[in-house]
């Protein structure tokens with residue numbers, strides 16, 4: 001039976017560790033000389049903009065010998081109202097897998113329900129599981145392990161934050177989140193957290209002794225009309241050098257990108273010695289190959 005990656009809860013702790021390790025092996029050259037996706041076609045349907053996720057998945061598919069077809073809503077009949085359940089069944093008869101970025105998680109789930117091919121979440125308003133998998137690979141690569149990890153999330157309780165909560169619940173590392181009032185993570189996801197996930201009221205409390213400081217834009221895609229209000233509401237929630245100084249001496253500063261320098265993070269910190277932000281972006285290429293390998297069910301040793 002086909003499997004989907006709709007949230008991190010589709011994976012066990014063992015699955016996540018195996019995907020991270022496989023991403024690291026692929027980075028070191030495993031899969032380099034094989035074309036396991038030869039004759040396979042993977043679709044990418046993106047209802048929102050993307051630089052990293054789209055290009056890294058497309059290159060990953062090409063590197064593995066497959067073909068990628070990129071579609072925006074205006075290229076398809078989805079924008080003209082064709083039901084997802086019809087589109088999903090038709091695309092399933094042409095494609096071997098689908099990478100889907102959209103707004104509502106329910107839309108992604110509806111697509112997965114009606115499709116007979118694996119469906120991978122490339123970001124929804126609710127979560128961004130592939131992002132957090134490549135982030136975890138980057139942490140593991142830099143630190144050597146994920147043991148006793150203390151992660152601080154500072155800023156908007158958005159889709160990436162929700163996936164970090166899922167990851168902390170599955171892997172049991174410590175996650176301390178500082179989000180302004182009114183910008184907390186999804187209440188259902190928060191309601192089901194274990195005691196290793198904590199909410200605090202200031203960025204300073206979250207940053208204290210952290211091994212990772214993570215932030216993201218204050219206005220995610222779809223929230224652009226709230227930008228001005230959010231800049232006011234997030235005053236004091238910037239990741240800057242004085243916050244980094246409170247963290248562990250080997251702290252890793254992370255951001256999924258795109259970033260708004262001068263808002264959620266300073267240019268100094270982004271370009272500074274603690275930043276692993278561009279390694280995170282690079283690792284999407286390897287981690288996405290590991291995801292394709294797992295979900296499209298080929299295995300090359």
Ligand code: CP
Nearest residue numbers: 050051052053256257
């Ligand atoms: N981090 C991330 O998903 O970036 P894109 O929106 O460019 O894909």
Ligand code: NVA
Nearest residue numbers: 158216220221256257
């Ligand atoms: N939270 C951001 C992540 C972009 C990769 C957004 O949804 O716009």
